[in-house]
Amino acid sequence: MVCVGKLFNNNSKVPSDENSNEVAIEDSDNDLLGNEGEEDEKDIDCVNDDQDMIENVDPNEQMCEELENDFMKSSSVSLIRCAAHTLNLAVSDFLKDIKDVRSKAKVVVKKLRTPTLLNLLRTKKLRKPMLECVTRWGSTYNMLKSLLEVKDFCCESSKDIKELYMTDDDWQQIESACDILFPAYNISLKLQNKQLELGDMFFAWYSCKLKVEQKTGWMSKNFAAALKKRGELLLNNSCVLAAVYLDPRYQLLLGDSEKELAKIFI
Template sequence: MDVFQDFGINLHQILTITTDNAANMIKSVADLNQELNEEQAVESDEEQNVDHLELMPSDLVSSGVQSIRCGAHTIQLCVNDVIKTESIKQNIDTCRSVSKKLRTTYYRSMLKNGGHKAAFIDCITRWNSTYKMIERLLLLKSIITSLGNINAELYLTENSWTFMTELVSALKPFYTATLKLQSGKLCFSDLFIILMDLDFEVQNLPENELKVMFLQALNKRKTALLEGDLFTAAIYLDPRIRISLSASQIVTAKKCIESLYKRIQCLKDRTYEHKFIDTCPCDDNDKPFP
């Protein structure tokens, strides 16, 4: 609150704060709203003849600051839920050992002289680098198979190659979705489209254990990401996907938009700068919906 005041920012001007999924980040936004509510309660007590100033639970969506979870970080958690399981981790460790061996001076020179691309070593905290590492091993499969007949450290079983093929196929939709979320020209509703595309692509993967694991992880994580009246309102305002909303969701979206409209109207009027936002009297002619 002190920082906002230093920069002349009215907290009511802040609609959302985008954070990762860490519990401390989610709690920080909740603490900010609690501080705001306490401040509003003090101001309401000090006001004279303010019967209309009343805190209602339904007003919280527009009077408070909502926490929006980062889409890219949520996708990262989905992937980590799978690749950090012990069985998957062991297979990835095997792939990493081969990549490290291929990065030594001798084998790196051999690959270069043969016109092959160099092996790639991942950063274990960046799943997309693990995806690229295994993708590169698949590209080098023929030469690795030949070298594996000479050097046991480079030998990979057919089960290992099958695992790599299935993992790259499963990770590719997540990798593509992450790249889309890095665009500088996205609106809130694009997140819904990207996640639905991701869900569709994963469901259409060949049937195997990895597919089941990734679907479970995606279903577990995406619910918290897509919930909230603001997100419903964003979908309603996007003609590409409005049809996906139910009748009750449309009603919720309209109420949310109307509430935000009144909030903006109040912010325009300096006389309401220190009053509770949603209590601003709004003329029927000003309402955005009939």
């Protein structure tokens, strides 16, 4: 969905028809990331596969580019991408790199959710692992996180139940993936806030990227690269830079070249 609104004049309560700046803000439904801040114990049964997720993302990205090209033809209109959707695209890029371990984890979770093993989990006072819905990356994070909570149970039971077996490297990858995705998971609700200011959005993205870059390993490098690639389309925007430049809390985050672009836009 695209919303176009006129900025108000300083001396008037109604929008000006002449010499008014218009800002088009690209928005998306909150369902892109799902219910990121809560751990729901309800069953999540989804028949989609990884290819469905890729096919769902690409048309949206193509539509965004087409809309951006259309609006750029008008000098009085600036396009701002949806931060929540951009984060979703960055995480989707990263999840492709851990496709194999995700598939293994999903097999184990499905086996753990069978009636017999669920009864065993209850006797040990362990929670039922969550099953991912691939169109909502937050459910993937919750699935991997919930699987780690029953790691000891899986290791003990894998001697008799082959479907629960995972190598030490698999478990290490799951732990690393959860650790790396946590910063993005943590800011996902903030980026969906209807009253989110551009300066707060810029800082949330900047802090998430910084936390990921501080981690070590190939996963952190790949995710940091995805955040950088997608973030350039979101943050290298004259309107966003101008808003950050005018916000005394975050102005120091801008470089000299970014400040100059902000001044020109203002």
